[in-house]
Amino acid sequence: MRWLWIDRIVELTPGERLVAIKNVTMAEEHLHDGEGAIPVMPASLVIEGMAQSAGLLVGHASGFKEKVLLAKIQRASFEREAIPGTTIRYDARLVRMDAQGAATEGTIELIDAQDGSVSPMGSVDLLFSHLDQNVAGAEFGDVNFVFGEAFETLLRLSGIEIR
Amino acid sequence: MQRDEIFAKVRDVLVESLAVDEDEVQSDARLTTDLGAESIDFLDIKFQLEQVFGFRVEEGELFPDNVAQDHEYVADGKLTDKGLAALKERLPHADFGELESDPRVAKVPEIFTVDAIVRFCETKLQAAG
Numbered sequence: 022m023r024w025l026w027i028d029r030i031v032e033l034t035p036g037e038r039l040v041a042i043k044n045v046t047m048a049e050e051h052l053h054d055g056e057g058a059i060p061v062m063p064a065s066l067v068i069e070g071m072a073q074s075a076g077l078l079v080g081h082a083s084g085f086k087e088k089v090l091l092a093k094i095q096r097a098s099f100e101r102e103a104i105p106g107t108t109i110r111y112d113a114r115l116v117r118m119d120a121q122g123a124a125t126e127g128t129i130e131l132i133d134a135q136d137g138s139v140s141p142m143g144s145v146d147l148l149f150s151h152l153d154q155n156v157a158g159a160e161f162g163d164v165n166f167v168f169g170e171a172f173e174t175l176l177r178l179s180g181i182e183i184r
Numbered sequence: 185m186q187r188d189e190i191f192a193k194v195r196d197v198l199v200e201s202l203a204v205d206e207d208e209v210q211s212d213a214r215l216t217t218d219l220g221a222e223s224i225d226f227l228d229i230k231f232q233l234e235q236v237f238g239f240r241v242e243e244g245e246l247f248p249d250n251v252a253q254d255h256e257y258v259a260d261g262k263l264t265d266k267g268l269a270a271l272k273e274r275l276p277h278a279d280f281g282e283l284e285s286d287p288r289v290a291k292v293p294e295i296f297t298v299d300a301i302v303r304f305c306e307t308k309l310q311a312a313g
Contacts, residue, residue: 092224117231120243122224124231148228 023171026070027111030077030179039078039113042132043070047105062103067129068094071145075113075125077176079149080168082118085183088152088167092122099143101131108132109142122150190305194298197232201225211299221293229301239308244274246304248292263287271295277304 032040045052045062052060072091080089103109113127129142152161176183195209202219215221221229226247234241243249248271257267268287272280278295 093228095228117234119227119230122227124228148224148231150224150227 025073025171025175026066027073027175030074030175030181033078033081033179033181036082036118037115039074039081039111041070041074041077041111041113043109043111045103045105045107045109049105052105060105062109064097064099064102067099067103067109067143068097068145070109071111071113071127071129072147073172074111075115075127075147076149076167077172078113078115078125079118079123081181082115082123083151085165085168087154088161088165089123090150090152090167091147092150093148095124095146095148097143097145099129101140101142103131103142106134108134110139120151121154122148124148185309187302187306190309191298191302193236194233194301194305197229197236198298198301201228201232209298211297211302213298214294215296215298215301216293219298221296223293226293226296233301233305237305237309239312241308246275246277246301247296248275258289261289263289263292277301277307 027041027043030039030041032038047060049062051063051066054063055061076089076091080087108131110130110132111127112130113125115123116126117124124147126144126146128144131140131142132138133140152167173183191211195206198204198209198215198219199206202215202221202225204219208219213219215225215229230241230246233239233246254267257264257270263271263283268280268284271278271292275295278300279297280295283291283295
């Protein structure tokens with residue numbers, strides 16, 4: 022299994038905004054790990070989906086030269102859960118960015134496959150660190166292990182130029 | 185903007201960023217040892233201050249950037265006299281009292297008290313007119 026929690030980037034305004042979607046399917050094991058009778062997408066993985074969407078936005082802004090790591094979940098709130106057959110739509114916006122890192126704000130919507138209705142699901146604000154710019158001066162090598170092959174495939178699939 | 189008003193805004197930023205109670209944010213509280221700030225929180229605080237006050241904070245202006253990596257400034261894990269002088273010049277808002285008697289690099293984050301952040305914001309706002 023690949024650690025990818027978005028299926029496609031559907032919109033990108035470089036340095037400003039990235040919109041991505043994830044289709045939730047019954048076949049995903051983690052949907053069945055909860056206590057309720059209805060399978061739902063765990064909130065932690067929804068946050069990861071936003072982190073990947075916003076992280077790609079931040080990474081793209083520096084030409085994927087920086088190793089962008091999720092450093093802090095500033096705020097996460099949910100008003101609905103995602104069930105199989107829905108599409109999660111992540112809308113990430115870059116609020117601030119400097120040499121050391123970036124702050125993003127994001128809203129999440131649910132698109133229902135049955136009637137195409139769109140409902141707000143929640144919001145997640147994040148803080149990212151540029152790993153190589155750490156204050157301690159630690160070095161992590163030349164290879165950008167954050168944006169590896171899986172992300173390259175996703176970007177290519179979404180029609181986004183990587184480098 | 186009056187100092188009380190600046191303090192109130194700084195307190196709100198620290199409450200939000202560090203998840204501490206309002207009454208913990210006293211003027212002499214140190215961001216790291218008293219309020220539990222970690223290195224990434226400094227970036228968060230910087231971003232939030234920029235947003236709340238509308239000024240831009242340059243790299244190394246509020247918190248030190250690469251002093252610890254400069255061999256002229258650090259020897260055996262301690263700041264040299266030159267390093268301490270450079271920090272004082274770059275960060276006039278910080279509280280150097282204890283660092284002067286114990287100049288270990290690990291102690292550098294402790295120079296940032298709530299009052300130091302308020303002083304920094306006050307200076308920035310005055311400069312902006």
